[in-house]
Amino acid sequence: MTTYSRLYHWIDGKQVAPASDGVIDLINPTTEQLLGRVPAGTAEDVDRAVRVAVAAFPAWSATTPADRAAVLARAVEGMERQGKALAETITAEVGAPDKISLSAQVGFPLNVLKSHVDILRTFTWDDHIANSLILKEAVGVVGAISPWNFPIQLVMAKLAPALAAGCTIVLKPSEYTPLTAYMLAEIFQEAGLPDGVFNIVCGTGPVVGEAISRHPLVNMVSMTGSTRAGRQVFAAASETVKRMHLELGGKSASLILPDADFEKAVRTTVDQAYFNSGQACLAWSRMLVPDDRMSEAAEIAADQAAQYRSGDPASSDTDLGPQQNRACFDRVQEYIGGAIDSDAKLVAGGLGRPDGIDRGWFVKPTVFAGVKPGDRIAQEEVFGPVMSILGYDTPDEGVAIANDSIFGLHGAVWAADEQAALPYVKQLRTGRIDVNGAKTNLVSPFGGYKQSGFGRELGVYGFEAYLEIKSVQLAGDDTGGLEAGIRVREEQG
Template sequence: MTNHSRRYHWIDGKPYTPSGGETIDLINPSTEQLLGQVPAGTAADVDRAVAVAVGAFADWSTTSPQQRAEILARAAEGMQRQGKELAEVITAEVGAPAKISLSAQVGFPLNVLRSHVDILRDFAWSETIANSLVLKEPVGVVGAISPWNFPIQLVMAKLAPALAAGCTVVLKPSEYTPLTAYLLAEIFQEAGLPDGVFNIVCGTGPVVGEAISRHPLVNMVSMTGSTRAGRQVFAAASTTVKRMHLELGGKSASLVLPDADFDKAVRTTIDQAFFNSGQACLAWSRMLVPQERMAEAAEIAASQAALYRSGDPTSSETDLGPQQNKACFDRVQEYIGEAMASDATLVAGGPGRPDGIDRGWFVRPTVFADVRPGDRIAQEEVFGPVMSIIGYRDPQEGVAIANDSIFGLHGAVWAGDEQAAMPYVRQLRTGRIDVNGAKTNLVSPFGGYKQSGFGRELGIYGFESYLEIKSVQLAGDDTGGLEAGIRVREAQG
């Protein structure tokens, strides 16, 4: 078995010896065997990384957009070349099936990186408003905190816009899945990224994440994770009144209207909800259907769930990998057990591992019908391959059920056509909605309402989150009105 240990941080363009001696074990979720170790970073390690990032900012922020675009383009070429290696590491540390690791876990962030090369080609860094010159400048040092479920995509959604904007970065990858972050650092270094612009400090949230969030020289914190962790980061970052971006939990609803292609809607909802073993904040884990078609929905959903093959994620035959860690496995089992003790109807899956699997944190693809809107499994983020089917009496009640959540991240509306869907799309309180199974767009903004967080990632909206706005008032010609009056009084004063 390959030893993936990285007993160092990455600071100032090279391996950096940790200030402390504690390490974190990395466990393969499919085999429960040790993959390797990484350092358990300290606040002193964060101080060093931030100091280096501050020093590098002066030069990096003044490079031309063309220079930055060239480096990002070379990094994209490097990711393309090393795509297979990146995918293999993701399969080992996340448990994602090989075909998902290459196509999505590597493919999506590669396209995100390329999109920022395109943004830099024609972005307007200034504009004129009357006698004012408005400048757009990098926000400064960015503290990035990423989760374990999509370890490259959710890093790249922060790293690409930050670097494109001219910011420097201190990243805390998840302590469960940090390995690809090191590979990214090496790829960017080969691409010509100056030393100190991208730094990595491994460690836990309560230590490294807290130190990054509180650090007075970190100008912005961008964090993806649970709502509970987001509250902690928000509280820590508020002490220095820095810019915040939080992309947090979800309990997204797929609203199937009476005139929709019912079979397609149900099957696609199951597929989306079970993607990455249900370990996605944007999962449609609630399916809302007309009450009179509950039995039909349950039958279709059960048949779709039965198609999923669990097992060795390195096999091309595997559709569903394990949960990433034992705590997640135990949590999903708790939700399944509680739902079975309720009035919900189990139509697929259930507790325990899939048949024939006795090692690894695999969960049976599970579907419950007749779930009540207020049930815990319908309100809380399960983060596993578990679907709740909820009935509604009329479409307006369906909208009300969809909105009855502390979250508002993602969702779906299925209707006879897009025009019929739009009135319901406008009523849903959520940040992104797919209509009739539309494909993912990696340059449109992504982010949530309510306790799903604030701020947007991806595309031009995400890029502009890493910019400050500076308004420069120029004397020029007398424009009259209020502005001229203010200038006269200043001169007389």
Template sequence: MAAQTPNVSGHWIGGERVAGGEGRIDVVDPATGEVVAAVPAGTPADVDRAVTAAQAAFRDWSRVDVAERAAVVTRISEGLKARGAEIAAAVTSEMGSPIGFSTAVQAGLPVHTSAGVASLAGSFPWTEEIGNSLVVREPVGVVGAITPWNYPLHQIVAKVAPALLAGCTVVLKPSEVAPLSAQILAEVAADAGLPAGAFNIVHGEGPVVGEAIAAHPGVDMVSFTGSTRAGKRVSVVASDTVKRVALELGGKSANVVLDDADLAKAVKVGLGNAWINGGQTCTAWTRMLVPAARHDEIVEMVVAAAGRYTVGDPREDTTRIGPMSSAAQQERVNGYIERGAADGASVAFSGEVVDGPGAYVRPTVFAGVAPDAVIAQEEIFGPVLSVIPYADEEQAVAIANSTVYGLAGAVFGEPDHALAVARRLRTGQVDVNGGAFNPMAPFGGYKQSGNGRELGRYGLEEFLEVKSIQR
């Protein structure tokens, strides 16, 4: 029998569910338009209560031996694995990821990420000697975590697991669009032996709950993942208390296909990374940069590959692209598709349309896109690929670096050649010839894609203060 969507009834504060006020936010299945759950519309008072609980828990949790903190994080990883089917079903119901992707990535990646963080405890340099100084790394304090809807549990765990290992306590605001898996994490963490108050959840909207977290004087750090626009606001609000802010924001990543690339691989892997999670991925390679002389040939290959992307019910195993996360996101993506055509880009491929309800869009490939076109500069967050021709390698690098973003990217070509080009891209991570995602490598962006790093050792360091003791 299929796993059931969890019944979310309240915030999670001080180790227990809290009903909150009368306001409620519906959680809508984007494939059907049906309400599948509801969460409280949190208030600044709810945030204050959660911060108070986190401050109280911090006094003891920060003093727990790091080996025991690692053991708790390990048990959290094991608990998430045990509830993987439930998590996958929840994510599919709340934001529309196809069930195969939800099982492998939405539910699977947080298991690996949390286990990897826990494994760092024994080898991490918690203390070191520099001359007559003892340098110690200590938890930053209470962490406010604000996370998005596109990878709802992964983005939470990427913050919560290292924060807990560091000895911090957490107040989380998950996306109100996709809040269901956060409640599962709270239950798993409690079962893993995490003390009450070390992890708290306040549901609600960004302008209310998110801003209350960012502004709260009892929050020592804010870790935010979301749009660049919202990240700028978090920075402004947090500046009044001079708290640490880590931002993982938008992207407009380029896939540079060099003239010596394996074109079949570049197209197959490139399109897959452009349309991963329906294109609702901050690292999506949404710009495919190709040699001008081979533009038409490559577009034909892209169109053939695009035709194999089935669009439909995300609960069907054969579906590769489900609905957008919401009707609002559907409208946004369709607006960009209309803008691309109106601005003169050629629509090389327009995919299936799904009859009936649901926030579906047609996967679209634009050819002959100008580097400065709106669809080549702005983050669309949907299954839309722009194929951009370049005259030579210098222009390819210039185009790749021409947006305000710098989160991810790719290069395909002869290995040494591709590596040399990868080094020239102003972006936080680059895959060469389809290099696999590494959950222990640092993840984060340049420019308006944010600051700080998540995952692995670098992600752990974000939640630590550094103290020098001279002797």
């Protein structure tokens, strides 16, 4: 298979031969066949890319917001033209069903890119506080490290704000799903992005990710991935006191209160947990229900799981694709086996592939009821289509169970109405919460509490993460001084 091979890095606007002859095999998760190959990059490749990004930074950061907006707008048009090809590549390397690849895996990042065109057209780049001029400037060279589950979206959540801010970038895409990153580079080049502003070095986390994190000329590292990998990146980047953004794991809870539309809440929670075959850090993998409705919840959830059809991602009948790689498949099987051996009740799915499927890393859509808060499957991120249903005695106990986690990324509250939900929303220690199945908002900030990381992506909050703030004291302004500053602060509340 050579169709998908990209045996080069993308540096300074062109294909660049790697420093070594090491390669990484890409495996189609549906067929388990070779999909293509990419370079196994080295620290030398990273250094070359970083130095190119450093050289490109002064000119790119000096462009006007209008000029950067024009480049991003042309890239939007390029993504729209290439949407089908991007979706086909996602299906091949991730295993996502076609309908998800086009609508979400491509559609979401396209809207993220559009939102940053809008930000550039309205953002205020300076401010005044008494005799001080406050300037907002690009942070510099950004090292971006992205995972395999949403390879365009989780790249675009870094790429769009960084480019909009005037930063230059060195990206390490996942070694499992790097192909769409190359396609994005070509789209942005066609859109007029100057050479050296967006660079790609393929390779593994311990080599390329480590080199990016440690490089003294990288000013910021933005990484999405597991909490384990985030700790390693954080340690490496801390040596040079870089700005950091980490979006890490989750074990999100969907809290269904007694007065909620129970059937809708249960079914929607299952759907959200199974999205992208459960390979999402924001999955509601814990469903919290009143103890006296455990059996009802289990019955509804099992019925919803039974409606999921696994199979060829290219088929319009397929709802659930495979896990992206064999290691993930094995890990999910281990969690399912461990839960079966516990006191939890298996009500749907279980070990092995779905019936009728003999190849590909497919997992049965699985539901466990009667899971205890301290169970391993209730505490650790499974990253597969596995739902745990936990019971609570009172809503306050439900909140306590939801907060009993090292993670705090996403969550849900289901109640009779929004006003009834809000007191519980405020008690949950998590960065994003949906009330009664509210729609995803791609311009609201996304990020976590606790070991789910820190910093925010998306919208203006995510954009501002790529800006430095410079305070300029103007001697010619006689309105300055401590008293004036205090007075302004009091007037502003």
